[in-house]
Amino acid sequence: MARREESEDRRPRGERNRPSLKGWEQSMKNVRQARPNTEDLPDYDQPWRTRKAELWKPTTVDNYGMRQAAERPARAKAPVPSRTQVQNPLSDEFDLSSRAASTQELATEFTSPPLMEGLLTSVVDVLGPHARPTPIQALSLKHLCTKTGDSGEYVQCLLASETGSGKSMAYLLPMLQDLKLSELQPDAAPAPPSQLQLAPRALVLSPTHELSRQLSGFAKALLHGIKLRVLCASQANLPSTPSRNVTASKMSKELDFDDLLTQEGAQRKTSRPVDVMVGTPAKILELVKGRGWDREQPNIEDTWDKDAPKPRKFTIGKPEMGLDRVEWIVVDEADVLFDPDFQEHTNMILSAIAEARGQPIELLDEAARSKVGPENPAPVNYPFNLLLSTATIPSALAWYLDTYHPALLRLASPHLHHLPKTLKTEYVSWTSGNRNADVERQLRAVWHEETHRQAGRRSKVLIFCNRSTKVEDLARYLDAKGVANVALTSTSEARKWGSNHHLDGFLKVKDQNGAAEASSGESAAASGGQAPAATAPADVSKVPHVMITTSLLSRGLDFSPDVKHVFIVDEPRNMIDFLHRAGRSGRAGEQGKVVVFGKTKGRGSDKTKEVRKKVRALAI
Numbered sequence: 001m002a003r004r005e006e007s008e009d010r011r012p013r014g015e016r017n018r019p020s021l022k023g024w025e026q027s028m029k030n031v032r033q034a035r036p037n038t039e040d041l042p043d044y045d046q047p048w049r050t051r052k053a054e055l056w057k058p059t060t061v062d063n064y065g066m067r068q069a070a071e072r073p074a075r076a077k078a079p080v081p082s083r084t085q086v087q088n089p090l091s092d093e094f095d096l097s098s099r100a101a102s103t104q105e106l107a108t109e110f111t112s113p114p115l116m117e118g119l120l121t122s123v124v125d126v127l128g129p130h131a132r133p134t135p136i137q138a139l140s141l142k143h144l145c146t147k148t149g150d151s152g153e154y155v156q157c158l159l160a161s162e163t164g165s166g167k168s169m170a171y172l173l174p175m176l177q178d179l180k181l182s183e184l185q186p187d188a189a190p191a192p193p194s195q196l197q198l199a200p201r202a203l204v205l206s207p208t209h210e211l212s213r214q215l216s217g218f219a220k221a222l223l224h225g226i227k228l229r230v231l232c233a234s235q236a237n238l239p240s241t242p243s244r245n246v247t248a249s250k251m252s253k254e255l256d257f258d259d260l261l262t263q264e265g266a267q268r269k270t271s272r273p274v275d276v277m278v279g280t281p282a283k284i285l286e287l288v289k290g291r292g293w294d295r296e297q298p299n300i301e302d303t304w305d306k307d308a309p310k311p312r313k314f315t316i317g318k319p320e321m322g323l324d325r326v327e328w329i330v331v332d333e334a335d336v337l338f339d340p341d342f343q344e345h346t347n348m349i350l351s352a353i354a355e356a357r358g359q360p361i362e363l364l365d366e367a368a369r370s371k372v373g374p375e376n377p378a379p380v381n382y383p384f385n386l387l388l389s390t391a392t393i394p395s396a397l398a399w400y401l402d403t404y405h406p407a408l409l410r411l412a413s414p415h416l417h418h419l420p421k422t423l424k425t426e427y428v429s430w431t432s433g434n435r436n437a438d439v440e441r442q443l444r445a446v447w448h449e450e451t452h453r454q455a456g457r458r459s460k461v462l463i464f465c466n467r468s469t470k471v472e473d474l475a476r477y478l479d480a481k482g483v484a485n486v487a488l489t490s491t492s493e494a495r496k497w498g499s500n501h502h503l504d505g506f507l508k509v510k511d512q513n514g515a516a517e518a519s520s521g522e523s524a525a526a527s528g529g530q531a532p533a534a535t536a537p538a539d540v541s542k543v544p545h546v547m548i549t550t551s552l553l554s555r556g557l558d559f560s561p562d563v564k565h566v567f568i569v570d571e572p573r574n575m576i577d578f579l580h581r582a583g584r585s586g587r588a589g590e591q592g593k594v595v596v597f598g599k600t601k602g603r604g605s606d607k608t609k610e611v612r613k614k615v616r617a618l619a620i
């Protein structure tokens with residue numbers, strides 16, 4: 001056999017030890033034939049696995065190197081660039097195999113149909129008469145809003161697009177429309193009476209209560225025309241002490257308006273139950289399983305000191321929300337809610353709904369779980385509509401979806417995994433002195449420039465640090481220098497109340513010039529209740545123009561159009577984090593700037609250079 005091979009190799013004897021190029025040539029020919037035209041790329045709404053198989057891999061160095069060698073065998077020793085030289089610096093964090101759905105033949109206006117009249121009116125009220133659908137909204141209108149309410153098939157879909165591109169509306173519109181349509185079906189059977197007072201038909205899960213509040217407010221604004229009801233399951237609507245377990249009644253009092261008098265003085269009795277519940281997975285589980293369900297009871301027998309006071313057992317609250325009527329579930333910030341920290345709670349809710357709807361999901365045991373993967377998927381088919389929304393698809397989420405939801409419809413915008421086009425990046429080098437002073441100098445430079453450009457208006461600045469201690473340190477420094485600010489960490493007192501007043505004070509209050517004014521909440525406190533003169537630019541020593549936080553507020557929150565600048569003071573832990581932090585500005589087509597601080601010279605500057613390289617790749 002060896003002799004036969006030898007005789008077939010017709011190259012000169014000295015060349016025979018080199019690998020034959022025949023194989024390469026043939027494989028490259030195959031690859032070229034297999035490569036589809038870019039116009040022919042399949043729609044993104046096909047199942048991912050099929051799409052992946054159909055797509056030709058992007059030209060990597062390896063492929064390029066092969067072709068060069070194959071075409072010019074005489075230059076076999078020509079240097080082949082190493083993989084690290086041109087490999088996309090983001091490929092180890094993001095799943096870059098995802099491709100945008102075809103944006104051809106997509107709606108360029110919000111119209112009815114596909115939207116129902118009432119919903120269209122609300123969209124115009126919220127966004128203005130000239131608003132056009134963003135690519136992800138146009139995809140959602142095409143693929144999801146055509147569902148008729150009685151089709152009987154469940155939608156399972158991932159909506160992926162860059163930060164500030166309107167994903168909230170992209171998932172809310174099809175969901176709200178379908179809820180209303182199924183209610184309007186003439187032969188729709190009345191929903192079986194639920195045992196519990198709260199029995200929503202849709203759940204929206206989000207990672208923080210700040211985002212839950214903002215989303216429920218946004219959903220409410222869309223519901224005026226179609227009269228559905230939304231409720232936020234945040235701390236502010238729940239009992240604050242274990243002994244005062246009045247969640248459902250308190251909620252109904254506050255939000256069902258049962259006992260409120262109308263302006264005419266007549267008692268208004270609204271029997272409309274809650275249709276959409278928005279909350280964090282932990283809060284939703286608390287409503288479903290009862291307050292304290294996950295707390296471990298103290299083991300009284302284990303107390304070794306017989307005279308010591310016995311630890312008190314606590315009572316687990318009663319379940320207050322039923323899941324049997326849930327038809328839709330939205331997982332916002334899906335990459336967070338399916339990451340190891342949240343995954344258990346998220347999946348617990350999904351399987352609890354399936355069980356409540358009488359179609360329990362078979363859970364895999366440890367051994368079976370270790371065997372599954374994208375090559376050996378274990379599809380989970382939930383008996384409800386499932387929408388996932390995300391601005392980033394990390395490799396871990398891609399693996400999870402390929403394994404458990406291989407047939408998921410995937411809609412992605414062309415600009416996914418990039419910074420918004422309207423967001424500019426600027427780099428600021430630390431001086432060798434106090435870094436807090438560098439930040440203050442940069443803040444004043446921003447406002448100085450705006451004083452000339454914006455006739456006295458000063459925009460708000462959001463500063464991201466990596467640690468809570470750093471947040472507090474910078475806040476103290478800026479306070480001392482006369483820059484009023486709001487510092488927010490996961491343990492901040494302001495968060496415990498479950499409202500969003502700590503954000504409202506920073507963002508929503510404006511003076512007659514349009515500049516922020518302190519008149520309520522934290523702003524008022526910071527200004528000592530004194531409103532600045534209407535014509536003068538808002539005084540940054542009195543009105544907080546700066547919010548300092550960690551990644552806590554980097555997810556999903558919409559600060560537009562108030563926040564024009566984002567400062568990234570500490571090196572981002574990864575590019576996913578960077579994308580979300582930077583994406584709090586430059587939203588919905590507004591101009592914005594992200595200022596990245598770093599060391600540009602000497603020891604430690606390598607890290608900054610690496611960050612720059614990656615940020616450049618994001619900005620393409």
Ligand SMILES: Nc1ncnc2c1ncn2[C@@H]1O[C@H](COP(=O)(O)OP(=O)(O)OP(=O)(O)O)[C@@H](O)[C@H]1O
Pocket residue numbers: 127131132133134137161162163164165166167168169390391555556557558560583587588
């Ligand atoms: N079609 C549109 N035209 C103009 N503005 C829009 C449009 N759709 C949404 N917006 C506005 O864009 C802003 C950002 O929307 P949204 O918060 O839904 O973005 P997102 O994609 O969910 O961002 P993130 O990834 O950060 O969560 C909001 O203020 C919203 O009102």
